[in-house]
Amino acid sequence: MEVILAIVIGGLYAAGIYMLLRRSLVKLLLGLGLISHAANLLIFTAARLTRAASPIIPVSEEAFPASYADPLPQALILTAIVISFGVIAFALALSYRTYKIAGSDDLDKMRETKE
């Protein structure tokens, strides 16, 4: 299964990087979204996959069952998901503003813009 996920992660990265390399600002933002997905999945897979129980202690018991998923990378990824949302939201607002001022979403034209 790791091999399959590794290919998925590679594919997401490839798609994300391709979008980041576009001249269009709008596409760049989509690339940002794809890269965040890929990164989260990378952490998740690198920290070892398991089909065992979630890291939640059942109500009837005082300790864990023998096999369980590692909670630490999950906490990490949870934070990462939320933060990447913040980044994308800010980037969207920024590009909206940029487009209003520059009148184009072509990055090559923006570098010549003077306020």
Add this chain to the structure above:
Amino acid sequence: MIAVSVLSVFAVALLSPLLFRRQNNNISPWLIALLPLGLSAYYISLLPSAAVGNPLTFTRPWAEALGASFSFRADGLGLLFALLISGIGTLVVIYARGYLNQKDLALFYPWLLAFMGAMLGVALSDNLILLFIFWELTSLSSFMLIGFKNEKEAARSSALQALLVTSAGGLAMLAGIILLGMAGGTYEISALLSNRMAVQSHSLYLPALILILLGAFTKSAQFPFHFWLPNAMVAPTPVSAYLHSATMVKAGVYLMARLHPVLGGTDAWTYIVGGVGTLTMLIGGYLALSQTDLKRLLAYSTLSALGTLTMLIGLGTPLALKAAVVLLLAHGLYKGALFLVAGALEHETGTRDVTKLGGLFRVMPITAIGAGVAALSMAGLPPLFGFISKELIYETGLEINLWLTVAIVAMGLFNVFIAIVVGVGPFIGKQTKTPNKAHEVPFSMWLAPTLLAGLSLFAGMFPGEVSSLIISSATSSVVGEAVVVKLKLWHGINPAFLLSIGTVIAGIALFFVRNSLRSVLQKFEWKWGPGYLYNYALEGLMNFANWQTRIIQHGYLRYYLRVIVLILTVSGAVALWRIPSVNLISSFNDSNTSNVMFYDVMLAVLILGSALVAVLSPSRMGAIVALGAAGYLIALIYLFFGAPDLAITQFAIESLTVILFVLAFYHLPKFQTFSSASERKIDAVISLLAGALMTMLVLVAVDVQIASSISHYYIENSLPLAYGRNIVNVILVDFRNLDTLGEITVLGVAGIGVYALLKFRKGKE
């Protein structure tokens, strides 16, 4: 107390501007002059103990691991320098009062005093690292002083030139000092001096010698680094007199003299130091002949004197070293006076061109007398101190060989000529018409040159007293063992004296044909010197910086990204290639996840498919939907592999993201294709390669466990300490709650940013 004497100057430098806060501050320069005057008295009081070989020392540990200590030592050589610095410093402080206007003085004194403190530090340090720090401080303060008239382009570029040349040499010197410290086992100068054999037989001796000499040669403007000194004449004249004649340019000479007992006496020393010194002596004197600007004339003749000093230290015989110490003092006295006279002439007449000056004796008699006496000392006539100095140098030449004698006599001839042109020419003959009508300068401006000239006369009349007071102990420091120097004015008629008579007569003869001499020499002027090379190199550096900035900092985001991604991919691939032990296969053998379910494959295909649609879709809405689909499918992966919290969060956030994208894209333009097909192909290859690398990286990473996980702690303590059963939640809101607070803050800031970007419009801030 020695340390206090050095540091007090810096303290006064900081406080001196306070003296100039009142409108009428005629008295402030006199107050400031009290400091160097007091220091001179203090250093004179230290002379007797230095003369009996028992110098005052002061040591405090500083950065001991680096070998740096805060140690000072006032031996004969150090005190001779310290007295030149504080004594001439006193006179320059007073002189500047008349030369500069009130507004400039408040800015001038802090830098002048900072320089004085740094220079005293160089002269009195007993630790090479400490000496280096003071050395660099002199370069910095001299930069500010040369560029004092900073509204002038020439002042700025000359200041930069002096700084670049001397600090480049300073860097070489630092490396040399470190090598010397390694060879000698210590950075304490007094300890190094007794370690001569160990240092000279060490394999680092030659590199250390060359690097330290680079520092000394650049500072003392030796050929081929001499060009910065004449250019530095754009500085105010008190600065030229002080820094570029009496003190700073002699720092290199000082360093060579100081280290002569430990580094000197080898063939390398004699040929490099002696050779460069002789060359500088002749080139400086020759270049001075064709100059007509008073200050440039003096600058080139100072080069000649610095070359002579370097040559004498390079020769290293007891007679040569004695001559060097005597010349050091004699030159400080007569050249300082002549520079100040040049400043007085410019101040009064408005010109520094010697061809336009004449007959000023009648209007400026006091200055004229000072100038005349100093010039006679420079020309080497009895009964002035310059005579004693010149006789010793001639004797040194005669002692060694004929060629050196010829070179030294040529230098003597140039000196006589320059002395007459500067110190006598402007005052005799018919009075010329000058831009300003000349008067005698005020007291503050004639005091310094006449006093210095008087000292030349005094030292010439009483050479025995001067030598027992200071010359003996200073020479002992340079030789490295106690020597007794007895100076006499009259040596009887010997070859050196006959040569002296010859050079004086020839020099006077040259003065009478000076105009034709200049016009002949000016035809041969050579512009391809090291100064030209410096300009060429500086221009080249600027052009190179411009060129590489244009190439590298082109401003296209996607090319930056291409470079970053490519370098990452290639270096990552190389790294993976070079770890043969990595076993990619073992991940298949985990019984837990090896059985791939049908829906796993379906999920993977669907995620890859939506990513492809997001890339290729021609419509914005299609791309957003594909991006969202990929997000939801990833949430399913989280769900299948034991992470329900992640799945919930991903679902929620993905929904929000899609909504946000749709809202934002409504205001943004439609998809357009800006790049060409070939560019898209290149990008596709780059991104596929990077993706492949990431795939490999995952496969490697799965197998690597760098350190034992700290998860156990959270798992064991979640229930007993935090009373929570969902461990991911407990980690976020309890164990790592500060991190979560930080995350909330980031989101808050992003929220404010978004609000600001959407709300504020141009012109409505």
